[in-house]
Each structure stands twice: as structure tokens, then as C-alpha cells.
Amino acid sequence: MEEVIVAEGLTRVFNKSLVAVDHVDFGVRKGEIFGFLGPNGAGKTTTINMLITVLKSTEGDATVCGFDIKKEASDVRSCIGVVPQEYTADEDLTGLENILLCADLYGIPRKVSKQRANELLELVELSKFKDKKVETYSGGMRRRLELACGLINRPEVLFLDEPTLGLDVQTRRATWGYIKRLKEEFGMTLFMTTHYLEEADSLCDRVAIIDQGKIIALDTPDALKESLGGDIMTLAIEQKEADVTGLIETTPRVKEVKKQDNIYRVKVENGEETAPQILSLLMAKGYKVVNLSLTKPTLDEVYLEYTGKSMREEEATQESMFSKRITMRRARHR
Amino acid sequence: MTARNQNSKNPLHGLWALTNRELKKWYKEPIFLFMSIIQPVIWMGLFGKAMNIGSIFTSTDFPVPPGVDPQVISQQIMEQTFGTSDYFSYMSVGILSFVVLFTAMFSGMSMVWDRRLGFLNKALSTPVARGSIIFAKVFSAVVRSLIQAGIVLIVAFLLGLQLNPNFNVFNAFGVFAALFLVCIGLSSIFILIAIRSTRWETQMAVVNLLNLPLLFGSNALFPTKLMPDWLQTFAKINPITYVTDATRQLILFQTDVAQLTFDFVFLAGFALIFSTIGLMLSWRYLSR
Ligand SMILES: Nc1ncnc2c1ncn2[C@@H]1O[C@H](COP(=O)(O)OP(=O)(O)O)[C@@H](O)[C@H]1O
Numbered sequence: 001m002e003e004v005i006v007a008e009g010l011t012r013v014f015n016k017s018l019v020a021v022d023h024v025d026f027g028v029r030k031g032e033i034f035g036f037l038g039p040n041g042a043g044k045t046t047t048i049n050m051l052i053t054v055l056k057s058t059e060g061d062a063t064v065c066g067f068d069i070k071k072e073a074s075d076v077r078s079c080i081g082v083v084p085q086e087y088t089a090d091e092d093l094t095g096l097e098n099i100l101l102c103a104d105l106y107g108i109p110r111k112v113s114k115q116r117a118n119e120l121l122e123l124v125e126l127s128k129f130k131d132k133k134v135e136t137y138s139g140g141m142r143r144r145l146e147l148a149c150g151l152i153n154r155p156e157v158l159f160l161d162e163p164t165l166g167l168d169v170q171t172r173r174a175t176w177g178y179i180k181r182l183k184e185e186f187g188m189t190l191f192m193t194t195h196y197l198e199e200a201d202s203l204c205d206r207v208a209i210i211d212q213g214k215i216i217a218l219d220t221p222d223a224l225k226e227s228l229g230g231d232i233m234t235l236a237i238e239q240k241e242a243d244v245t246g247l248i249e250t251t252p253r254v255k256e257v258k259k260q261d262n263i264y265r266v267k268v269e270n271g272e273e274t275a276p277q278i279l280s281l282l283m284a285k286g287y288k289v290v291n292l293s294l295t296k297p298t299l300d301e302v303y304l305e306y307t308g309k310s311m312r313e314e315e316a317t318q319e320s321m322f323s324k325r326i327t328m329r330r331a332r333h334r
Numbered sequence: 335m336t337a338r339n340q341n342s343k344n345p346l347h348g349l350w351a352l353t354n355r356e357l358k359k360w361y362k363e364p365i366f367l368f369m370s371i372i373q374p375v376i377w378m379g380l381f382g383k384a385m386n387i388g389s390i391f392t393s394t395d396f397p398v399p400p401g402v403d404p405q406v407i408s409q410q411i412m413e414q415t416f417g418t419s420d421y422f423s424y425m426s427v428g429i430l431s432f433v434v435l436f437t438a439m440f441s442g443m444s445m446v447w448d449r450r451l452g453f454l455n456k457a458l459s460t461p462v463a464r465g466s467i468i469f470a471k472v473f474s475a476v477v478r479s480l481i482q483a484g485i486v487l488i489v490a491f492l493l494g495l496q497l498n499p500n501f502n503v504f505n506a507f508g509v510f511a512a513l514f515l516v517c518i519g520l521s522s523i524f525i526l527i528a529i530r531s532t533r534w535e536t537q538m539a540v541v542n543l544l545n546l547p548l549l550f551g552s553n554a555l556f557p558t559k560l561m562p563d564w565l566q567t568f569a570k571i572n573p574i575t576y577v578t579d580a581t582r583q584l585i586l587f588q589t590d591v592a593q594l595t596f597d598f599v600f601l602a603g604f605a606l607i608f609s610t611i612g613l614m615l616s617w618r619y620l621s622r
């Protein structure tokens with residue numbers, strides 16, 4: 001499989017002591033959506049900034065579209081698109097003016113850029129607002145505008161840094177829709193970061209979990225969840241005094257059973273097939289199952305498993321929180 | 335790939351786009367233009383009209399020896415000190431460098447904001463020439479300060495600025511050329527200070543530390559020959575002194591060609607040195 005981004009031992013140290021990104025290795029395959037999942041301050045933005053050549057790496061190498069990020073920075077720049085974590089569009093200019101400005105930075109001739117800008121605005125459904133100043137846009141609209149800006153040079157790889165930071169759940173889902181649609185339309189490779197687990201789960205083909213600058217797991221979301229060792233089945237039986245723990249454990253592919261009163265939490269591999277087996281076994285022995293549910297593990301649990309902590313907002317340093325706060329504040333703006 | 339090859343490699347393309355971005359914000363909001371004009375005009379009014387230095391000599395009851403006309407004495411003292419008996423004219427020309435100084439200062443501030451709000455990173459991730467990012471700031475500051483200075487000059491004229499009787503198109507051109515040069519140098523300095531800064535508070539502090547000494551340690555408001563020696567030494571290397579001298583000669587006085595030439599050489603050197611440093615450091619320090 002052709003790899004569009006290859007990082008080997010990529011490292012960045014701030015102020016000689018803070019290791020923000022710690023010898024990460026990964027490869028991003030052509031055409032996939034590759035996600036970096038991690039809490040605030042994990043080193044996601046720092047990694048992106050090195051790959052898009054705006055931050056120098058302290059150690060290690062990486063290539064993007066086959067170009068070395070250090071020696072061939074300007075080649076890298078012309079084959080990538082970037083949608084930063086911040087809202088970078090100029091508030092005093094209109095949506096269209098902002099896109100054309102981006103186009104100019106790539107040196108795209110006006111004849112071409114005008115047409116492309118209008119197509120992109122159409123795609124992200126901002127055509128109606130293109131002559132309105134960006135300060136009147138909502139958070140979701142700003143994100144879409146940033147997306148359009150990132151695509152103006154028809155990049156081979158698009159970098160998205162926390163594309164739905166601060167958006168409400170509904171707008172976030174809608175934004176995922178746009179991202180998927182744009183990817184299909186242009187068939188490019190996407191490198192994105194997020195600290196929303198559902199986002200990584202529903203958008204990414206492969207996910208790297210990053211914590212304190214290190215990649216601690218890298219696979220497809222399904223495989224990561226699978227690696228936890230299965231699904232969670234919860235069942236309740238009518239017979240309150242009975243204990244069927246031993247009985248359930250005899251079923252193949254059952255890994256763990258926990259009993260609480262008449263409710264059993266069963267960790268099983270391949271839940272869809274194992275659950276009916278357990279069910280018929282219990283019924284054959286005369287127990288009556290009154291409640292049954294089967295849940296697939298989420299990346300939440302994966303994260304918990306690998307890092308030993310749940311992924312809550314951790315306060316990062318002031319430096320990196322400032323831009324985030326501004327982004328969040330603007331996202332809420334209507 | 336082919337589409338990419340059509341993209342212009344001409345650095346002026348990005349330079350113009352970035353400069354225009356700055357200017358658009360300014361000319362689309364007449365309030366900014368108004369605010370940037372009103373401040374120097376207020377200064378002009380306060381210093382030039384309120385502190386009516388000439389009247390110190392005429393409106394006191396100081397007993398003058400008989401046969402001496404206080405009017406004449408005052409005229410002579412003013413002529414000797416300021417080179418003109420009209421302090422308002424003297425200082426309103428000095429205010430032109432004030433306009434340039436403050437516009438240049440704001441271009442440095444906008445650099446800090448571009449970094450904080452992520453625009454700088456975004457621009458750096460595109461193939462646009464690093465130097466264009468710096469020079470767009472410089473040129474937009476130049477365009478803005480020349481237009482503002484022009485307006486301030488007209489306002490000063492309306493308020494009673496006495497033009498040199500030989501004032502002509504070439505003088506006007508010379509005035510703008512001098513302001514152009516000093517603005518290139520000054521905005522390069524302020525942008526250089528801002529180039530790695532992420533905190534506008536630091537930038538503000540540094541800028542304040544620089545601005546007032548630059549303004550008062552020059553002949554913009556008061557002749558340097560009346561200043562203490564150490565301040566005179568500072569004034570001698572202060573570009574504001576040279577731009578004010580040049581513009582005053584062109585607007586108010588008879589021009590002394592040798593002195594004027596020296597002023598221009600100094601200003602050109604100042605502009606050249608700092609814009610070159612700006613260009614070189616933008617390569618090194620824009621990306622961190
Ligand atoms: N310019 C900088 N100077 C110093 N430390 C920084 C800088 N940028 C980021 N950091 C630090 O590096 C770490 C990783 O930050 P970042 O990559 O922004 O995390 P994320 O994007 O995953 O939230 C954090 O501890 C942050 O404080």
C-alpha cells in the first residue's frame with residue numbers, strides 16, 4: 001500500500017525540556033482517513049505543525065507526498081491543504097474574499113481560483129453567505145469555510161486539526177458529513193486529529209492513540225476495540241436467589257462474568273453469536289431471562305484501557321489553551 | 335499535478351494578496367481611518383495651538399525696557415529657536431512622523447495577532463514566500479501612513495500651516511519619499527520585534543518603551559539644540575530626527591541641499607538596513 005505520509009522517530013522538544021512529541025512512527029496510506037486521537041496537550045497539533053512544515057522537528061524524519069519535510073518544505077507545502085485548529089479566516093473579510101486570499105497564497109491564477117472558490121462554497125453550502133463578512137458566521141459555517149479554504153489548491157493530503165472543536169453535537173455531525181463528502185469528491189488522503197472519541201470512531205479508517213507525545217496504539221477503530229477482548233453483554237434473570245455465573249462461564253468465548261444481584265455483566269468475544277448460545281443454555285436449564293443487552297466497546301474504553309485514565313479535558317499550558325479558548329468561543333458564536 | 339504547475343511562482347502574487355488583505359480591513363472600515371487621523375489632529379491641536387509658545391513673550395506683563403517691542407523680540411526668539419515664528423507650523427510637520435510611527439507600531443501588533451489567531455501558521459503552511467508575509471505588513475503600513483500623513487497635512491494646512499512660498503510638486507513628492515523611507519525602516523523594526531512574540535502584552539510594552547523616546551528624543555516637537563547632550567546624541571541617530579528635518583525643509587523652510595541630501599541618505603540607509611534584516615530573519619525565525 002502506497003504511503004503518503006511517513007514519520008520516523010519524529011520528535012519535538014520545547015524549551016529544551018518539554019517533549020511534546022516523542023519519537024512517533026506511523027504511515028498514512030493513500031486515500032484513507034487517518035486519525036490522531038488524544039487528550040489536550042497530547043502533542044497532536046505539534047505533530048501536524050511539523051508535518052505541514054511550520055514547526056521544525058527536533059529529531060526524526062518525515063515525508064509528505066514523498067517530499068522531505070525539512071529539505072523539500074516548499075514542495076510539501078504545495079501538495080497539502082491545511083485546516084487549522086483555529087478559525088483563521090479574517091473576520092473583516094467576506095467568505096469569498098477569504099477563499100480567494102487562500103488561493104492567492106498558493107499562487108493560483110484568479111481565473112481558476114474564482115471558479116474553484118464558487119464550486120467549493122457550493123459544496124459546503126455557503127454560497128448564499130459568500131458576500132457576508134465572516135464575523136456574522138456561526139461556528140459551523142466558519143468550519144466549513146476553513147474546509148473550503150483548505151481545499152482550494154486541490155491538495156493530495158488534507159490536514160485537519162480538531163475539525164469540530166467546540167461545536168455542538170448536531171453541528172459536529174453535520175461537519176463530519178461535509179468532511180466525508182469532500183473526501184469522496186476529491187479522493188484525497190486525510191490526516192486529522194481529535195479528542196472526540198466518536199469522531200475518530202465514525203470518521204477514521206485508522207486511528208493512532210497518542211498520549212503524552214507517544215503513540216500507544218495504532219489500528220482500525222474496530223481492531224482497537226476488538227483488542228479489548230470483546231463485547232459487553234448484560235442480562236438479568238428472574239430467579240433472584242440463583243447463581244448462574246459458573247453456567248455462563250462454560251460457554252465458549254466468554255471471558256469474564258460479573259454478578260450483581262440478578263444482573264450479570266458478561267464480557268464476550270463476538271457477542272452477536274455468543275449471546276444466543278448463552279440465552280438458550282440458560283433457558284434449557286429453566287432460568288428465565290428478563291432483560292438482555294449487548295454493547296460494542298467504544299474507543300472510550302480503548303483509551304481507558306491503554307492509558308489507564310479516562311479522556312477528560314486536561315488543562316494544558318496557557319500557550320496552547322489560549323488559541324483553543326478563542327476557537328471555542330468563536331465556535332459558539334451565532 | 336498539472337493544475338499545480340499553472341500556479342504562479344511569482345512572489346508578487348502572494349505579496350499583493352497579503353498587502354491587500356491588510357488594506358481592505360482598513361479602507362472598508364472608515365472608522366479606523368478616522369480614528370487614525372483624529373489622534374494626530376488632536377495632538378496637533380493640543381501641542382500646536384494650546385501650547386502657544388509664541389504668545390509667552392507677548393501676553394505677559396513682563397516689564398520690557400522702553401523702546402523694545404515685545405512682538406519683535408518674540409519673533410526673533412521664535413525664529414532662532416524653531417526656525418519659524420509659527421510654532422503650530424513647526425510642530426504640525428513633526429506630527430507627520432508621529433503618524434508614521436504609530437502606523438508602523440500597529441503593523442507590529444497585527445503580526446502578533448496573526449500568530450495568536452493562527453493566520454500566520456496557515457500562511458506559513460502555503461508556498462507563499464516567507465518574505466512576502468513580512469513585506470505585506472511593511473507595505474500596508476507604508477500605504478496607510480502615507481495616506482494618513484497626506485490627510486493630516488491637509489488638515490494642518492486648513493488649520494493654518496504656513497507653507498514655504500516656494501512649495502511645489504517636487505517638495506510634496508520629497509515629503510512623501512522621506513515618509514516612505516522612514517516607514518519602511520520603522521515598520522520593519524516593529525515587525526522584527528513581533529516576529530517571535532505570541533503575547534501582545536509584551537509587544538505593547540516594548541512598543542511603548544520605544545515610541546515615546548523616539549518621538550520626544552527627536553526634533554519632532556522641539557529643537558534638539560536645546561536638549562541636554564546625551565539626548566542630542568540620541569537624536570542624532572534617531573531616524574525621526576532626519577525625516578522631520580527633511581519634511582520641515584521641504585514644507586516650511588528654504589531647503590539646504592546638502593543637509594537635505596544627508597537626511598535622505600540616512601533615511602535610505604535606515605530603510606535598507608532594517609528591511610534587509612527583516613527579510614533575513616523572516617527566513618530564520620518565522621517558522622519555529
Ligand atoms: N510553542 C510552544 N511552546 C512551548 N510549549 C508548547 C508550544 N506548543 C505546544 N506546547 C506544549 O506541547 C504539548 C503538546 O501541545 P499540542 O501539540 O498543542 O497538544 P494537542 O494539540 O494534542 O492538544 C503541550 O504540553 C503544550 O503545552
Ligand SMILES: [Mg+2]
Nearest residue numbers: 044045085162
Ligand atoms: Mg491541538
